[in-house]
Amino acid sequence: MTRSESVDIGKPVAVPVKEDGDGDGGDVAAHVSRTRAVVRRFRANRSAVVGCALLLLIIIVTAAAPLIAPYGPTQVDISDRLSGPTAEHWLGTDSLGRDTLTRLMYGGRVSLAAAGLAVLIATAIGLPLGLISGYFGGVVDWFLDRAADVLMSFPAIVLTIAIIAAVGPGLTTAMVSLGIVYAPRMFRVVRGSTIEVRREVYIEASTSIGTPSLMILRKRVMPNILPATLVQLSFLLASALLAEVTVSLLGLGALPPTASWGSMLGQAFQEMRSQPWLAVYPGIAIAIATLCFNLVGDGLRDAFGRETRKA
Template identity: 70%
Template sequence: MTTTQARAEIPTPRAPGVRRVARRFRRNKLAVAALAVLLLMIVVAAAAPWIAPFEPLQIDVANRLSGPSAKHWLGTDTLGRDTLSRLMYAGRVSIGAAALAVAIAVAVGVPLGMLAGYLGGWFDWLLNRAADVLMTFPALVLTIAIIAATGPGLITAMVALGVVYSPRLFRIVRGSTLGVRQETYIEASISIGTPSGMMLRRHILPNILSPVLVQVSLLMAAALLSEVTISLLGLGVLPPTASWGSMLGAAFGDIRRTPMLVAYPGFAIALVTLSFNLIGDGLRDSFGRETRTGEGS
């Protein structure tokens, strides 16, 4: 029997296929509704240049702080800018910024977690100590400290946030990899000389995707809230660009006169954050593990 044939006959547990996960996910009506709401918000934000009724920076001083009307459906802000238009454009910034932070966390945390769990030894020890140090500090406090050292700006803030979030993914991926590493089929693959790169790509990664995807969804919600806080403090997006956080900060000055200027971005933030959390719960319930033989399932 050749080495290739031996590898093919080793049964490898894996998560159920995409169709099965989708079928389980569809049974969770709350998660499906959250996904529909999230997709709608993303589509509206992405299409803002084509569907927004006004330019986000268009000033109309004569109509500043006006209420909802046929011309301005959600009213105007302190400079007479259309609130609905700015809300759409702000969604592009806030959701995109959260996605950037999580993408950086995934790019750093997932490969390092897999390597640490698979290789072990001093490499695992060193990365664990580094993760311990980063996780000692509250994520937002450490992010603000990094921004203070490098200067304000949305890209800088999200890169810092991604680095701060990466230990969370690192820990989850490392723990999942350690569990898979002890499986019999992994030991059998090692015994017949399967290269480490193929082992990580073909056997480890598919079996740790479920906790990674769930954590990514939850991190998106956390990153969005962090972006809002950072922009609210004036350390993220810089004027006149709008994000949901900067819109909240600008509206607080006139909250007694026009409280709805705070309510609109606040509602959008709450809706998207809740959607990400519900989707994460739905994904967690939808994933599972099965055993596959040489001919598949």
């Protein structure tokens, strides 16, 4: 029997597959067709495309900083401190005479990598636990759900600062702490999506013929929860970037002389009255990167959310 179902990003949709272990050519063709449809809808979203392009540009520029930066990130020139934009220093220098443009590029490497590390840890914890909790249910689900409730009852940044205070400052410590704090948010999305998939008829059919749970999770559940997971990843990256800025601004993240956008803001605040422009450049970079993550997330949500699949 044929059934059409419109996808809500919070409600994954059944993907019909045969229980032959590998599927057939028709399944592959259908999958390719759906992927092309999602890509086509994403490309039709101009805001998402612009956000994606800007984000890629930022990543490329920051990754290539050692090759294109005019100076070293810790190169000091006291005789040229707090200078405005010049031919030698396009964005001026900071209180120690370090080139602002160079530190902005190197700082982006640190901030984006730190945000990625936090989200990677959150995903590594929240994704498998969400799959286990949503699929198997029972006492395990109840315990993990209550644990997530407890962790999410505290503001993420406050709990992160508390962990840093107990362990010690440092960017790696801060991002690991943030990853642990964000894990329940990923867990919630994965658990809810898995519960919806578990109710589908084809999951019951797979279970009734003795398909191993691990295979069901890998081939039946994971493809259906992927859209919601990708959207959540994009929003978590934006949130993690702002969190890195906050902890570095407070002196608990990137420590001198390491440059990050948050530490650059913290140093700029010390010269705010005399040289307010020092805070403008990292502030603009943070705002653009965060906006790009959100635009990409909105584009992915719309692209996947309008998907129609037949089962």
